[in-house]
Amino acid sequence: LNALMPHVTFRMSSGDKIYFKDNGNPQARYDIVKWYFLEIGNKKSIKVGSFDGSESDGKLFVNDSANLWGPYFSECVHSRCSEPCKPGFRKAKVEGAPSCCYTCVLCADGEMSNIT
Known part of the structure; x- marks a missing residue:
């Protein structure tokens, strides 16, 4: 079956063309959504971007005018747990x-930190 998958192409009811790569995997297309949790058990989502892996280099689109991070953040949330240490300080593991x-x-005393 995997040998046949790269030759399968069809259109969804939405008009999107679906095809499979040489390895048999479908191309990746994702909507980026923001979830709002309103009341208990009540939620809403809004599309704020998309990723289309059917292009050779992949295409990522994010709606910059969408309020992605809510009213509490004025800039993009960073995906890291800790900020880099300043010169003169070193990292210490958190159990x-x-x-x-x-x-x-x-x-x-006698230790040096990497300041580059």
């Missing part, structure tokens, strides 16, 4: 946290 989460502690 029970992922390795990307750490605290910054002052370097001991």
